[in-house]
Amino acid sequence: MTTTAEPRISARRQATRDRVLEAASSVFAERGFHGATVEDICDRAGFTRGAFYSNFSSKDDLVVELSRRHSEALVDRIRRAGKREHAGTDEVLRDVFAALADDSRSKERWLVLTTEFTLHAIRDPEARRAWAAQQRRVRDELVTVVDETVARQGLTMPIPTELFVRAAIALAQGSMTQRLVEPRSLAVGELERTVLPILLGVDA
């Protein structure tokens, strides 16, 4: 077994990698993967292309790392939201599904990036495998939280949790999308608040 001894990344190096990644996520959200040039990203990060190619081998390389972080952050948010055991079902679920739509920075950036990653995954087989695995982790996390919460309240859902979660994701993303395209036509959370309780078997 040839375990390539990872040449330890210095703190300095890690810092510039982080800055580049952060810049990239903002530029990608603004212009899309193809629309973003390496120079755009470097400009925003305050570096030159030299720095970029010293840290990453290509834009694709960047995308892989970025999508990984993107999903990891989401799983974390879901997990944290699910921990509030004192709250009632509806509160917990609201928090959990708010997490789907809420990045501490900006919902818009988050949704656009998610969509970009998805398109990228549809087009590139390798990216697809990675993205599929990440999506599955997100769903699994949601299933766990929903099951726990629902069980605590002794509810019985009219549909399997997995399908409920898939529906919830679709609704959250769909309503965000509709709101971004037609800002004043749909109140924040209206769609989810109307539909999800029905799918939980609650009259609410």
Added chain:
Amino acid sequence: MTTTAEPRISARRQATRDRVLEAASSVFAERGFHGATVEDICDRAGFTRGAFYSNFSSKDDLVVELSRRHSEALVDRIRRAGKREHAGTDEVLRDVFAALADDSRSKERWLVLTTEFTLHAIRDPEARRAWAAQQRRVRDELVTVVDETVARQGLTMPIPTELFVRAAIALAQGSMTQRLVEPRSLAVGELERTVLPILLGVDA
């Protein structure tokens, strides 16, 4: 009022425009707007860039025309599916919402293009206005069909038709997306078949 006398487009010209547009929609679906070069499109259409610039002023010009056709075709499909008055509610609705996901050519292309248009609209204010108007027409068409069908059966929906339609769109697109990313994880129509009847107030 200066009504610029439209210089009538010849049949030949219209034919090449059509071929270019068809090629563009296929290339856009494969590589995205930014990823597609004018030359890519011309190659696929069997023309040179000379022909392109003789017919369109830019790639953006193309996108506008294309998104218009895209939505028009969808409205048509919905309208046709809604006309089958002999069928039962569930059949009609299945057909109608299948129309959401079904282009005679390819569902995949249709979904990807819809997503590309949406991203484009989020980024470009002018494109947004056009796309928002088109989305509204699609929804209105769906609301009409659903109302008619539901009324014919004397059902009462637990939520307003408009919200039902928005949810149905989100679910259809979400499930298609999930299926494209993780092909074997969700059966075709499973999500919609499970959720929509509940939202219609049917036990099914």
Added chain:
DNA sequence: CGAATTGGATACGACAACGTATCGGATGCA
């Protein structure tokens, strides 16, 4: 049938984005 017009092909110059090879300042270490 011949002249005028239309419509696409060809050929060109400009430029933007890429990736690399090299340089020089900062940083870590003895």
Added chain:
DNA sequence: TGCATCCGATACGTTGTCGTATCCAATTCG
């Protein structure tokens, strides 16, 4: 403090894409 290494900046040449200016064939029309 002096040396070695790291890492980002600079400065290329290369390529891909654009948009236009011009040419030539096909079509239209008198």
